[in-house]
Amino acid sequence: MIRTLAVVGTGLIGTSVALAAARRGVTVHLLDADAAAVRTAELLGAGTAQPPGEPVDLAVLAVPPSKVADVLSEQQARGLARSYTDVAGVKAGPEREVLARAPRPTHFVGGHPMAGRERSGPLAARPDLFQDRVWVLTPSRLTSKPAFDRALDLIALCGGVPAVMQSAAHDETVALTSHAPHLMASLVAARLGGRSPGTALLVGQGFRDATRIARGEARLWTDIIETNAAEVASVLTALQTDLTELLTAVRDLSARDPRNRTRSRRDLTGLLERGIAALEALPAPACGPRAAGTAHVDVTVAGRPGELARLLDTAAGYGAGPDTVAAPVAPHGPDGPLVIRFELAPAEADALAGQLASAGWDVGRGDGAPAGAARPDGVRDGTEPALAGAPG
Amino acid sequence: MIRTLAVVGTGLIGTSVALAAARRGVTVHLLDADAAAVRTAELLGAGTAQPPGEPVDLAVLAVPPSKVADVLSEQQARGLARSYTDVAGVKAGPEREVLARAPRPTHFVGGHPMAGRERSGPLAARPDLFQDRVWVLTPSRLTSKPAFDRALDLIALCGGVPAVMQSAAHDETVALTSHAPHLMASLVAARLGGRSPGTALLVGQGFRDATRIARGEARLWTDIIETNAAEVASVLTALQTDLTELLTAVRDLSARDPRNRTRSRRDLTGLLERGIAALEALPAPACGPRAAGTAHVDVTVAGRPGELARLLDTAAGYGAGPDTVAAPVAPHGPDGPLVIRFELAPAEADALAGQLASAGWDVGRGDGAPAGAARPDGVRDGTEPALAGAPG
Structure with a gap:
């Protein structure tokens, strides 16, 4: 476990790491050449601007890629930390430089959290910036197991999803x-x-x-x-x-x-x-639409103008928002009923079908064929719908 | 005023126009070769699929640009409407074709609402899609005043912001x-x-x-x-x-x-x-950050870690969210106080300064110089701040 952390570079990413760690009880030391950036991070509650009295467990180098090897060498010479990682968006060049000239390259593992914001600087930092985001580690041929494990601990502290790649492939x-x-x-x-x-x-x-x-x-x-x-x-x-x-x-x-x-x-x-x-x-983002959509519910709508708007409102009230609705089908022409398909996770589809049926809607269920039209998004290809069946 | 409207093409844009007009009491007739699209729009409450008994006041041609002249010619031959406009994203080619072969080109004015969504089709339609959005009209050399005025009426019904350009410039x-x-x-x-x-x-x-x-x-x-x-x-x-x-x-x-x-x-x-x-x-979007930002409030923050987070929370509670905060300045180094600048409209700046001062914050006001650092965004260039002044 990480008890003490140093963050070198209190911009958006560094300060967000510091905030996440500080909230989990880690003692965080903040370093930056820019006095306003350090002071801002400190006053945000991201840690202390005082240098550590002894080497910290892990130092995060939140500096541009061309500076990673220099900053690592400088901080290793000073004994800032027991192991080191960085957050730069390029990994192979810095790794080459680290192997060529850092005092202890075994104590370093490259890292790259896939998170960022349009705004930069410590004021834009957020402790949840890395929540559910991929965070790539790129161990070199010299990276030690303890250095790798401490970086994994950091990713866990920040709520990130660890991934491992070679620096060149990254x-x-x-x-x-x-x-x-x-x-x-x-x-x-x-x-x-x-x-x-x-x-x-x-x-x-x-x-x-x-x-x-x-x-x-x-x-x-x-x-x-x-x-x-x-x-x-x-x-x-x-x-x-x-x-x-x-x-x-x-x-x-x-x-x-x-x-x-x-x-x-x-x-x-x-x-x-x-x-x-x-x-x-591309897979849908973690919290995006249809991330778990593997089943569907078909509802037949007829009657007065406005009836469809009422169905959509009702379904949205049950958690099936506009992004779960596929293109409608009118199997019997413009004067006949319309079939509306909701696409969502099997358990949610089950619940929605029950709720809509109780509310009086004409809900089609079963394991039958799709409602009559090829789906352009291909969501259904090769999967077994848990709920299906075209009414009428 | 428009009392009756026809919409030819009930996709995203056409159905949104129809919904907006129907909500304002206009009788809307919906036409589309796709039965499901018409039925969907009708069941959403966008109008009726029945054809009008007599010419409507205005017909909106919501079809691809290459179809505008053909659809206009066809509908003018049928006597669908007294005047016509379209919503296609290209204007010069369709205008040339309309002038060359539509039966009554004087009754037509080109239009292009600057609104859209990632999703398409009538289900994605919204009556407020055009609210506060620019809607360009491109009158031809033959467009009549009544045709132009009816298109303006439609834009007003939809809450859009009318603009006029030549089709080639558009x-x-x-x-x-x-x-x-x-x-x-x-x-x-x-x-x-x-x-x-x-x-x-x-x-x-x-x-x-x-x-x-x-x-x-x-x-x-x-x-x-x-x-x-x-x-x-x-x-x-x-x-x-x-x-x-x-x-x-x-x-x-x-x-x-x-x-x-x-x-x-x-x-x-x-x-x-x-x-x-x-x-x-680029000007900020109508409802975006700093749209009306022409004044600033400087607050000096010192003391405990977390103090800055408390200020930002307080200011957000008064309506000054993160997007109103400029990069902080630490005029006296990392151990000194930090100056945080909020940028917002003059009236809001005035209110915020008063509220923060009452809450005990050290608020700088006046007509003085900026707080000590050049602002990278240039927002302030050439304008007189209504509130300014660096404390200390």
Whole structure:
């Protein structure tokens, strides 16, 4: 167990780690070159700015990737802690440097919690920032068992979900899932620069969401991209090829040449569909919609206008919100009844079916076939519905 | 005033318009080739599936951009309505087609509400979808005053904010703010396809936000991009040039050639900073943070760990949440007091300052200089703070 912790770098991530540990009774020592950052973290209750009298159990280096090996070497020379981990978003380069020059590389294990916020700095810190988030550890060939175990203890203190990868595999993947997407968002955002004020009228929520990551601190992100430059270049090269193909299709469509139209349209739709398929293949976030959806309840609705709105309200009151509702089916045309399907976990489906039936709704149950339409999301593929059956 | 409305196309947007109008007492007639979509909208209370007995005041064509002129021609031939508008995301091509072949182009005005959702279809519809959202009208050289005024009435019924643009200017802008960003997000998302399941471990919220727009219906978006292909190609060409420059810098950094490092790093940071600057220049969304922030309140915090957390809780209780707090300043080092600045509208700043002072906090007020640090967000640049002054 960890009784004493040092956090070097009291920004968003470091202070959040400190807050989580302090709440669990760990004595936390805060270090940062920025006096305001340390003072803020201390006044937030994240720990003390006083240095420890003896080596702490674990030190968390919450510094940019290019600084990890230097800070580790410096703190190991001072004897800050018995073991060390970091939280940088790039792992292979820092690991190489640690192996090359840290005094005791066995006492270090690389780490990367998959959590962050649009805002930076200690004031944005939250003790629950890592709750249910993946936290990757990347032990080197020299990492000792005690150093690894203390990092696992820290992840448990913070409520994170531990995962283990090799540093190179980590970096190849985050180039694809984080670093290149960040740069693409920056390219899109930067194109807005210097445009007339009227442009902002046509900036909707989609653009804001798509470019939110590009708001990250420029210096930190320069450091991250530089430290992972080879992997990032490889993803950007592939994206450049894809963009060239896309541009060919869009230019052809713009030229309105009927000879190329079918092919260009197919290429464009194909790209859009590959994007959708890749996103739908991602597991839902832990607390997101349909995370546990493996059963369904079909309700037949007829009668007055407004009847469907009443059903949706009732179901939402029983915990089946809008995200559990699939596209409706009208098996007998626009004047016939409508079948509404709720998709949720088997136990919840059971409860919902009972509640709706008691409330007088026409609820279809059983192990039969789906309600009459192919489901575009494929949630049901290859699984046995616990509740099914189309009424009528 | 609009007493009777027809909605052609009961998807997300059409049904939302219908719901908003029906709630305001308008008689709404719903038309769609998809029986389930019409029945769903009707059962939601969006109107009736019965056709109108005589021409309605206004018909809203909620169909893909390439269908607008055909559907308008067909419905004008049938005498569905006295005037018409549409809601498509591309305006110049449809306008050209309407002028070329609609029976009565004077009775039509193009429209584009800047609202949407990740989900599609009538079940995702909401009567408040357009509340406080910009709704652009693009009158053609033939649009009559009555047709324009009826579209304005519809926007008012839906709670939208009317704006007027020429169709060509609209399309040039949305290529930049919507269509090209969508395609870039699709490119990024599609790169994930076929990767190992472990990849998903490293997909965080940033990636999900950045690619959310790419989940839009592939056929609808193919239609949108094709209808605006020339403008989209122009933006994509510029992005390709930007990407090539970025790739040069990242490859140089990857090669670790010290001769190019300074320049490459500067190019990379420059891109990131241009992206941030463009995003910060956008006005905050209507209900977003700091929308009305033109004044500040400085509070000096000292004493026990946890004191700052208590201040933030107190301020949040008075309506000054985390988004109103700027980066703290420690003017006298890590052992001295900390100055916390709240940024909000003048009237709110005044109230907050009074409330915090009454609660015993050390509140600085006045018209003096900022609290001691340059604000990275530039919110204050060129404006006179109504409340300011650094204590101590």
